[in-house]
Amino acid sequence: MASPEIEALTQALSRLPGLGPRSARRAVLHLIKKREVALVPLLRALEQVSERLSTCGTCGNVDTTDPCGICADPRRDSRSLCVVEEVADLWALERSHLFPGRFHVLGGRLSALEGVRPEDLAIDRLVSRIAAGGIDEVVLAMNATLEGQTTAHYIADRLEGYPIRLTQLAHGLPVGGELDYLDEGTLAQALRARRPVA
Amino acid sequence: MASPEIEALTQALSRLPGLGPRSARRAVLHLIKKREVALVPLLRALEQVSERLSTCGTCGNVDTTDPCGICADPRRDSRSLCVVEEVADLWALERSHLFPGRFHVLGGRLSALEGVRPEDLAIDRLVSRIAAGGIDEVVLAMNATLEGQTTAHYIADRLEGYPIRLTQLAHGLPVGGELDYLDEGTLAQALRARRPVA
Known part of the structure; x- marks a missing residue:
């Protein structure tokens, strides 16, 4: 059986969206094997985010400052x-x-x-x-x-x-969308919101 | 633009097997939103693994001890x-x-x-x-x-x-395997390794 430390890390990773228990296990193995290029940078990045980031009290964005960079930017x-x-x-x-x-x-x-x-x-x-x-x-x-x-x-x-x-925001065909592959909802939106040809 | 801390965490996560840039971004957002139940446990688990785990010099397993628990277990x-x-x-x-x-x-x-x-x-x-x-x-x-x-x-x-x-290890039909859905290689292996009915 893998050690409790590994089990704990596997559990913590498998709770991320997009990672199931199986891929979490593979990720843990990768982190252990590539300690210097994978585990250490991830650990540092998490520490930074954990220590420095907060939620902007004005807009709800996440940034190192409150108000956030966007709210504080006079050019916006x-x-x-x-x-x-x-x-x-x-x-x-x-x-x-x-x-x-x-x-x-x-x-x-x-x-x-x-x-x-x-x-x-x-x-x-x-x-x-x-x-x-x-x-x-x-x-x-x-x-x-x-x-x-x-x-x-x-x-x-x-x-x-x-x-x-x-x-x-406008609804309609996405860029590159082919009618044959789009769902009926999108087609209905695109047709309903049709515009005169310029 | 997201802050450099977030970009660094997104990059570190997207290098894990099974997580692309898009899902890494979603994972980062999840970690920030669920700080106490997601980010902090992941950070602690990574710290533990980083500090405590090493590779067993005998068998190559990863454990908190060297030789690992399996190599050191007299019942094995x-x-x-x-x-x-x-x-x-x-x-x-x-x-x-x-x-x-x-x-x-x-x-x-x-x-x-x-x-x-x-x-x-x-x-x-x-x-x-x-x-x-x-x-x-x-x-x-x-x-x-x-x-x-x-x-x-x-x-x-x-x-x-x-x-x-x-x-x-034996090769053949996996448990629950239906012939109709199995690849030819597996079928060939299973047929070649056929055994007398007990």
Whole structure:
């Protein structure tokens, strides 16, 4: 039997999303075999993240500073706010370098199945930010899932009456998408949102 | 953009077998969100493994002691030696509680493609253990892959002339295997190794 230390590490790794018990075991073996190039860097990186990172009290992003680099950056357009479900979505949008404004991370999505209610998400804090003024546009960038869209609808309701432009990401064909391979939902969205040829 | 600490952790995780850049990113987010139940236990487990584990100088197993718990256990049959490719294979056999003897971990398999030669594996050390005497049976428990079987053949050649019984794991139908779904190689092995009905 493997030692308790190895069992503990296997368990801790197998709780990560995307790693089952079997792949966790392989990962542990890899870490042990490649101690200097795999285990030590992972240990150092975890220590750094554990010691230095915190959640931005304004937007919910994770960074070494609070407020985070995005909230503190004077070059970002403070009049434009993009609402996302998770920090990962914020990172995805940042990688595209396309959104010049600031963010608001909800910390999840409404889900009857998983028992996630509005008070479990940072929705009240979003309403406060908008009520405080200075924001012209709010972009709802929820996932194109049933739960993401339910969340978007709920937030749209909550923001009614505020003097803002409320938008959401376009739905339609993904880049490179072939009609023959796309699901009917996407095709229906793309057809419903069709635009005149420029 | 995510902070350098996050990028470093994502990189370190994405080098684990079974985790690509995308799933590493999801894992990092999970670790940050579930700091107390995910990040801290993983950090502690890695520290323990990093501080306490070493490779057994006798068999190549990984344990907190050297010689390892298996080599040091007087209840194990020291006359019976099972040769495996990796520590993970040793663990798999130990989980089955079926082998009462001791082990020898090669640290890999011969591979022309990956440039792994006999001197890269613990084969000389295996020969020394057997030359030292006291071992009656050597079980070759290589994987049923081309490279595993090449390694087994090579070791069998090297051990010729020593007064031992050299055996290897049986090949054939796996438990629950349905003929219709099995590859031809397995079927051929199972047919070639057919036995009289008891």
